[in-house]
Amino acid sequence: MTKRKPKALGLISGGLDSMLALKIVRDVLGCEVRAINFYTGFCITETQRRRGTRKSDGSVKPNEALVAGAELETEVELIDISDAGYLDVIANPKFGYGANANPCVDCRIDMFQRARVMLEEWGGDFVFTGEVLGQRPKSQRRDTLGLIEKNAGLQGRLLRPLSAKLLPPTRAEEEGLIDREKLLDISGRGRKEQIALAQELGIGSFPQPAGGCCYLTDEAFARKFFDILDHREERRIEKEEIVLLASGRHFRLSPRAKLVVGRTEGENFQLERHAPGRYLLQAPDHNGPVGLVEGEPTWEEMVVASRILARYGQGRAEPRLVVEWRRDGGVEDRLEVVPYRDDAEIEKLRI
Amino acid sequence: MERPHPDRTVDATGTFCPVPIIETAKVARDLSPGQVILVLATDPGIESDVPVWCRGTGNEHLGTETDGRTWRCWIRLGGPRAGRT
Numbered sequence: 019m020t021k022r023k024p025k026a027l028g029l030i031s032g033g034l035d036s037m038l039a040l041k042i043v044r045d046v047l048g049c050e051v052r053a054i055n056f057y058t059g060f061c062i063t064e065t066q067r068r069r070g071t072r073k074s075d076g077s078v079k080p081n082e083a084l085v086a087g088a089e090l091e092t093e094v095e096l097i098d099i100s101d102a103g104y105l106d107v108i109a110n111p112k113f114g115y116g117a118n119a120n121p122c123v124d125c126r127i128d129m130f131q132r133a134r135v136m137l138e139e140w141g142g143d144f145v146f147t148g149e150v151l152g153q154r155p156k157s158q159r160r161d162t163l164g165l166i167e168k169n170a171g172l173q174g175r176l177l178r179p180l181s182a183k184l185l186p187p188t189r190a191e192e193e194g195l196i197d198r199e200k201l202l203d204i205s206g207r208g209r210k211e212q213i214a215l216a217q218e219l220g221i222g223s224f225p226q227p228a229g230g231c232c233y234l235t236d237e238a239f240a241r242k243f244f245d246i247l248d249h250r251e252e253r254r255i256e257k258e259e260i261v262l263l264a265s266g267r268h269f270r271l272s273p274r275a276k277l278v279v280g281r282t283e284g285e286n287f288q289l290e291r292h293a294p295g296r297y298l299l300q301a302p303d304h305n306g307p308v309g310l311v312e313g314e315p316t317w318e319e320m321v322v323a324s325r326i327l328a329r330y331g332q333g334r335a336e337p338r339l340v341v342e343w344r345r346d347g348g349v350e351d352r353l354e355v356v357p358y359r360d361d362a363e364i365e366k367l368r369i
Numbered sequence: 370m371e372r373p374h375p376d377r378t379v380d381a382t383g384t385f386c387p388v389p390i391i392e393t394a395k396v397a398r399d400l401s402p403g404q405v406i407l408v409l410a411t412d413p414g415i416e417s418d419v420p421v422w423c424r425g426t427g428n429e430h431l432g433t434e435t436d437g438r439t440w441r442c443w444i445r446l447g448g449p450r451a452g453r454t
């Protein structure tokens with residue numbers, strides 16, 4: 019009797035490890051592979067693209083998972099999980115945060131739960147990833163890998179081909195669907211073995227040093243992320259706030275009000291797009307940034323916000339200038355202010 | 370010059386990655402090899418994403434035009450590899 023071809027669902031970040039995992043599962047183990055990539059909304063590359071950032075040659079960086087798919091000649095299905103359910107996991111992680119705002123364990127459990135549902139709908143045998151034992155301090159420790167697998171409901175159905183020989187065998191290995199001997203025993207943070215393997219498996223190009231790009235691991239982003247949560251009664255974050263968190267200079271005016279000032283044309287565009295329901299600030303007589311104020315500032319806070327905005331525009335050397343406050347298209351107020359001259363005063367308010 | 374006649378048009382204007390590619394992939398699954406999709410998008414990333422998506426899926430990127438605000442990408446669906454591995 020001919021052995022049936024196992025069906026494997028792969029989580030592809032676009033980095034070298036997940037590319038290798040796919041190559042091994044498809045070409046070495048001989049499985050039918052379906053490749054997916056979860057879009058969380060916290061991807062640095064995507065956010066830069068939204069802000070209009072271009073490479074030095076003027077082109078826009080392509081999506082890394084799609085690039086990996088092109089190299090592997092495989093369709094990588096992009097799946098948007100940046101919904102309220104995912105954001106609730108990020109704002110209220112059961113297993114806590116890493117060094118910054120990165121709840122890697124909860125994030126992976128959420129992703130793997132979604133992958134499990136897809137696996138079962140597809141009639142697949144197992145899920146695989148490019149995770150490497152000991153590569154990351156929290157989410158890829160031996161105990162954490164097991165915890166994630168259990169909480170995602172994927173016990174025995176989650177294969178990490180790069181480290182599989184160092185981990186308990188999966189059901190597919192035990193049932194003889196795939197050959198454990200063809201799996202690997204890579205561990206730790208180094209990349210030498212993976213780079214050699216890429217050459218052996220004919221992977222011509224891959225991201226340097228690694229794929230994946232998560233704003234939640236960024237210290238400055240984390241400050242702004244927690245600032246939002248700390249100034250809300252209910253611990254939640256909205257989808258549209260994520261792009262704003264990665265754009266502009268942020269200033270906490272008071273518990274009630276926050277100012278964001280654009281740094282580039284792309285960021286000004288983003289702020290303008292998010293103006294509905296917020297105050298949009300601009301100095302009409304001078305070129306310069308736009309500002310966005312969230313919340314209900316007092317008159318004193320409006321003055322401070324206007325002076326900060328004026329500091330970053332071309333009228334910063336003027337003795338006084340006008341800052342216009344608009345809301346939902348109409349002018350609400352015009353304040354004539356003295357631009358801040360001393361950055362130390364502004365820095366105290368910086369988030 | 371006459372552009373390829375699209376069998377389906379994906380209007381992804383006003384959305385950002387990954388939505389334009391997700392919508393294009395959905396439409397591609399409903400069509401047959403040889404048919405043409407026109408993707409309309411305002412995310413500049415579409416200019417880079419469509420060619421690499423086509424390479425991964427075995428589809429053919431026929432070309433992209435832009436007026437600087439909207440991008441129009443033509444894709445001809447490929448054969449056996451235009452889908453999952």
